Amino acid sequence: MTRPQAPAKSARLTPESTRMFLEAGQASQVVATQLGANAARVEAIAQRLRANPPRAVVTCARGSSDHAATFAKYLIETRTGVLTSSAGLSVSSVYAATQNMDDVLYLAISQSGKSPDLLASVRAAKEAGAFTIALVNDTSSPLAALVDEVLPLHAGPELSVAATKSYIAALSAITQLVAAWTGDEDLAEGLAALPAGLDEAWTLDWTPAIERLKLARNLYVLGRGVGFGVAQEAALKFKETCGLHAEAFSAAEVLHGPMALVKAGFPVLVFAQNDESRRSVDEMAASLTARDADVLLVGAGEVGAGVLPALAAHPVIEPILMIQSFYRMANALSIARGYDPDSPPHLNKVTETV
Numbered sequence: 001m002t003r004p005q006a007p008a009k010s011a012r013l014t015p016e017s018t019r020m021f022l023e024a025g026q027a028s029q030v031v032a033t034q035l036g037a038n039a040a041r042v043e044a045i046a047q048r049l050r051a052n053p054p055r056a057v058v059t060c061a062r063g064s065s066d067h068a069a070t071f072a073k074y075l076i077e078t079r080t081g082v083l084t085s086s087a088g089l090s091v092s093s094v095y096a097a098t099q100n101m102d103d104v105l106y107l108a109i110s111q112s113g114k115s116p117d118l119l120a121s122v123r124a125a126k127e128a129g130a131f132t133i134a135l136v137n138d139t140s141s142p143l144a145a146l147v148d149e150v151l152p153l154h155a156g157p158e159l160s161v162a163a164t165k166s167y168i169a170a171l172s173a174i175t176q177l178v179a180a181w182t183g184d185e186d187l188a189e190g191l192a193a194l195p196a197g198l199d200e201a202w203t204l205d206w207t208p209a210i211e212r213l214k215l216a217r218n219l220y221v222l223g224r225g226v227g228f229g230v231a232q233e234a235a236l237k238f239k240e241t242c243g244l245h246a247e248a249f250s251a252a253e254v255l256h257g258p259m260a261l262v263k264a265g266f267p268v269l270v271f272a273q274n275d276e277s278r279r280s281v282d283e284m285a286a287s288l289t290a291r292d293a294d295v296l297l298v299g300a301g302e303v304g305a306g307v308l309p310a311l312a313a314h315p316v317i318e319p320i321l322m323i324q325s326f327y328r329m330a331n332a333l334s335i336a337r338g339y340d341p342d343s344p345p346h347l348n349k350v351t352e353t354v
Contacts (some may be wrong), residue, residue, distance in 0.1 A: 005341035013340060015332040020241070020341040024164035024327040031172045034154040035191065038176060038225065039313045042189070042346040045133065045149055046180035048121040049164035054105035054131065056083040060121050060298040064163040064236065066107040068135075068170035072107060075316060078225070079182050079307045091317045092124035093117035097312060101130035107174075111158065111166045113141025120147055135164050146332040151177065160342040161239050164327045167233060168198070171320050190314025194321075197313055204309045209296055214336050216244055219267035220258065222284065223319070231271050234326050241334040241341035251277070252285040264292035271322055274297035275315035298322050 015021055057076050060071035066086065073084040087106075091097050092343045093116065105146075106125040110118055113136040123146060132147040137155045153169040172194060179187040213219070219238070223231030231248040249258055251270065262268070262325045268288050272281040278299070289295045289306070300312035311321045322351035334341035 003085075004130055007241050013198045014334060015328075015335050018274070018331055018335070018340070018342050019160040019273055020162050020164060020331045020334075022330070023158055023160055023203055024324070024331065026217075027165040027168040027324055028155075028195045028202070030155050030165050030169050031198060032195040034152070034169055034172060035176060035195075037154055038163050038173065038211075041149070041151065042176050042180045042347045044054075045151075045177065048131075049181045051103065052103070054082060055103045057082050057105045057107060058087050058101070058125065058130070059084065059107045060087045060089065060125070061109040061111065062089070062117060062118065064167045064233055065111065065170060067229045067233040067236065068109050068167060068174060069224055071171055071319070072109075072174045072178075072229075074226045074228065075178050079178050079184065079187075086252075087121055089117040089121045091121070091349075093120035099124070099128055101125045101128035104130040106130035108132065108136070108143060108147065109174075110134065110141075111137045111142055111153075111163060113138050113143030114216050119143060119146060135170055154350040159295055159336070162237060164339055168320060168324060171229075171323075173285045175316060175320075186264070187314060190317045193313065193318055197317065197321050198324050201311055201324040201325070202328060204325045204328075205324055206308050207332070209269070209308055209329050210333050210336055212294060212296065213242075213244065216267050218245045218261075219247075219269060220254060220262075221246055221248045221269045222254060222281070223248070223271040225275060226316055226334070227271045227273045227277070227281075227319040227322075230323045230326075233323055234269060234271070234330070237327070237330045241264055241339060242337050243296060243339055244337070246260055254284065254303055262288060262291050262293050265294050267294045268295045270298065271319060272297060272302075273315050273318040274300055274312065298325075 061069045076084045108122050133149045134143045134147040135151045137153040139152050155166040155169040221231045221235040235246040235248035238244040269284045298308045298310050300310045
């Protein structure tokens with residue numbers, strides 16, 4: 001079978017010259033600004049949530065923002081015990097179905113705040129009784145004007161089609177909200193150290209992954225718990241910036257069917273944060289290695305062949321640091337495979353679905 005040809009590579013394009021590289025490298029300052037600027041607003045929302053606990057949380061997002069919503073699901077459910085689910089946007093925008101949203105917290109996550117289906121879903125939720133919050137980068141957007149409360153991402157302009165700093169900003173905003181809502185001082189302390197951690201994570205050497213994935217055609221990306229949303233985000237970036245077909249699975253779910261495709265040399269990138277899920281994720285990585293898969297493991301405290309460096313931090317913070325290291329590698333891998341990560345084929349920065 002003939003390998004698909006990559007787009008023509010610009011002779012002057014280098015990993016350090018892309019907008020993706022520049023913008024991802026700004027994540028540390030973005031988070032530092034956000035944590036300070038949003039502190040009072042987050043505390044006011046947290047007081048409301050403690051006084052009037054929601055019976056459920058619904059997230060509303062597309063693309064990278066929906067991967068942040070996956071992170072939110074695991075964080076909210078494990079820290080507050082409140083059932084959290086993702087909205088099917090077409091339920092409102094296409095089917096015009098009415099739902100009971102009394103006493104529901106509705107979290108809309110978006111960079112642009114402009115997509116018609118997202119706006120239709122938020123409008124319907126608000127009319128049905130939900131308390132609506134937007135985590136949005138553009139505070140002048142229709143979404144920001146529609147909701148009850150706005151938590152600005154403070155990511156600044158993001159011109160590369162590939163979302164990077166805005167995704168990390170969404171994760172940090174979610175973490176700040178949950179830490180304040182629950183009064184979790186350990187999580188708040190871990191979050192305070194995130195800007196410095198992002199700076200360090202950006203410098204970690206993941207070049208072995210570039211060499212091993214340069215000629216790959218397919219791979220799996222695995223994570224579990226709060227790390228699963230990061231696995232989803234990494235798989236998307238492989239597709240949109242590297243022309244590499246990647247699928248994200250829970251490290252448990254991969255056993256239910258997807259394992260049949262794992263043959264000798266099949267690449268698998270595994271994210272493993274140091275929480276209650278760590279043992280099962282490590283066991284899955286070992287099982288894949290025993291099947292002769294080409295396993296790349298990202299986990300603090302691991303050493304050896306096939307291990308990519310990661311920083312130890314609060315378990316909720318570790319996946320955020322991992323995705324920052326990943327972004328630098330993915331940007332360089334894109335160039336190595338002959339792509340321009342800023343301009344993926346057939347994609348636009350703002351996608352407006354109905």
